[in-house]
Amino acid sequence: MTRWIASVVCWLTLSMAQADDGSKGVSEFSSERIKHLVTPLGEGRFQIGNVTFHKAKREVSFPTKVNLRDVLIEYAVVGQKGKLHEALLSTEVSPSHVHIAMLLLGPKDLPLPSTRRRGPKGQPIDVLLKWRQGEQWKQVRLEDWIRLENSQVPIPHGIWVYNGARITNGYFTANTDQSIVAIILDRDALVNNPRAGNENDEIWFPNEAAIPPLGTPVTVTLRLIDDDDVSP
Numbered sequence: 580m581t582r583w584i585a586s587v588v589c590w591l592t593l594s595m596a597q598a599d600d601g602s603k604g605v606s607e608f609s610s611e612r613i614k615h616l617v618t619p620l621g622e623g624r625f626q627i628g629n630v631t632f633h634k635a636k637r638e639v640s641f642p643t644k645v646n647l648r649d650v651l652i653e654y655a656v657v658g659q660k661g662k663l664h665e666a667l668l669s670t671e672v673s674p675s676h677v678h679i680a681m682l683l684l685g686p687k688d689l690p691l692p693s694t695r696r697r698g699p700k701g702q703p704i705d706v707l708l709k710w711r712q713g714e715q716w717k718q719v720r721l722e723d724w725i726r727l728e729n730s731q732v733p734i735p736h737g738i739w740v741y742n743g744a745r746i747t748n749g750y751f752t753a754n755t756d757q758s759i760v761a762i763i764l765d766r767d768a769l770v771n772n773p774r775a776g777n778e779n780d781e782i783w784f785p786n787e788a789a790i791p792p793l794g795t796p797v798t799v800t801l802r803l804i805d806d807d808d809v810s811p
Contacts, residue, residue, distance in 0.1 A: 613679060625683070629672045632680040637803040639680045643668040645795045648787050653763045653780050655706070655721055655770075656799055661757025667724060667785055668760075668797060674753035674769055677801075678743060681769075684803055686741055701742035704770065706760060707800040710791055719789070721799075725762065726786040727776070733786045738804060740771050760799075770801065 618626045623635045632639040643656055646669040654666040663669055686702035706721035723733045739760070744753035744767050752767035753759065761768035763780045776782055791797075 616676070616679065617683070625680075627680050628676040630676040630680050632684060634684065637684050638800050639677060639684065640798055640800040641670060641672045641677060643670040643797050643799050645791060645793050645797060648785050648790050648793060650784075651781065652725075652783050652785060653761070654758060654765075654768070655725070655760035655762055657759060658757030661759075667790075668799065670759065670799070674744070674757065674759055675751050677759060677769060678751070678753065681741060681743070681801065681803075686743075686803060701740045701771075703738040703804040704741045705800075705802040705804060706739050706770065707802060709798045709800065710795055712791060721760070724786050724790050726784050728782045728784060731788075733789065734774065738773065739801075740773050741769065741801065741803075742766070742771055744769050 616627045620626055620631065624631060624633050626632075630639060630641045646657075646663060646666050650665075652665050652667050654662055656668045656670055657663060657666040658674060659669060659671055661669075681702075707718060708721055708724065709716060709718040711717075720736055721739070722736050725734050726732060727734060744751060744758075746752070747755075753769050756765075756767045758765055758768035760770040762772050762777070762783045764771060764777050771777070
């Protein structure tokens with residue numbers, strides 16, 4: 580665990596040193612705070628607040644609920660103080676807890692704040708959704724819940740990109756904006772969409788036929804992908 584935390588602190592030290600505004604520190608990412616946040620659950624699982632992560636499976640999970648079903652969307656997951664009027668799912672978890680968990684899994688090619696002018700670049704991931712329907716559990720990919728304007732079918736399966744947001748004026752921007760998974764390009768979101776059209780904020784809609792009722796609890800899982808598993 581000590582080695583894991585050291586790797587997180589190393590990334591954060593570099594991030595703060597090269598942040599756009601020369602900020603010197605981010606309180607939620609201090610090494611002592613991280614040590615107290617991480618709780619072992621056994622069998623390779625750990626918890627940070629309401630976020631859980633599994634070292635061997637290389638995945639981070641957290642609770643959300645269905646927020647929108649039938650209007651234009653720009654985000655897949657946001658926090659309670661985020662852009663709820665354009666987000667498919669909402670959550671009460673802290674974006675910084677998600678980020679610490681992801682850093683502890685050791686993502687590759689995670690850019691520093693000063694290097695990410697346009698995106699997305701970073702760690703390829705899958706985004707999975709799981710919820711209970713009657714007596715059964717259902718699990719799909721995030722893409723199955725999103726369609727393009729004038730289309731009745733979901734967008735094709737593919738990767739998402741974990742890029743980790745920025746540090747600006749001493750604050751972690753994903754915490755400030757509460758943007759966790761963005762569909763349109765947003766360098767202040769933890770996860771971005773690499774698909775064509777990601778700069779267009781008028782073409783993304785929920786695939787209503789596949790989405791359960793508003794308020795349905797949904798577990799979101801971010802799963803790291805090895806380079807060999809990414810299709811060319």
